[in-house]
Amino acid sequence: MADQQKDKNQNQLNIELSEDIADGIYSNLAVITHSNAEFVIDFVRVMPGMPKAKVKSRILLTPQHAKRLMNALADNISKFEAVHGKISNTKGPDGGIPMGFSGPTAQA
Structure with a gap:
């Protein structure tokens, strides 16, 4: 029994989350590319009426970690859907990813 508890403690990972990271980065678009060695996910924030958007965060993953992320x-x-519904x-107007924002255009 003590050996099982010792093994369990050795397999635990202590993860630290700093305050600036805990706030998070909002993203409403992810661009995913890959090479034979890695997957790159760029998280972007697209704003209405703005023709340009900046990458807010980039995550690089091994193919194995990318697949684990997909499964997770x-x-x-x-x-989530079991609790909150489907x-x-x-879809966008062309049937693809929606890139625009709906609703009236703001005026000053």
Whole structure:
């Protein structure tokens, strides 16, 4: 029993989250590219009426970690939908990813 507890403690990872990272970065677009060695995910914030958008964060992953992330997201989405209902899949006017914002244009 003591050996099992010791093994469990050795397999635990202590993760530190600093205040500036804990605030997070809002993103409403992710651009994913890959090479034979890594996946690159650029998180972008697109603003209405702005023709240019900046990458707010870039994450590099090994192919194995990318697949683990995909599986973890799928699992979490299933759990979310079980509690909150199905997430609707919004499509753009051409049937692809929606890039614009709907609603009236703001005027000053």
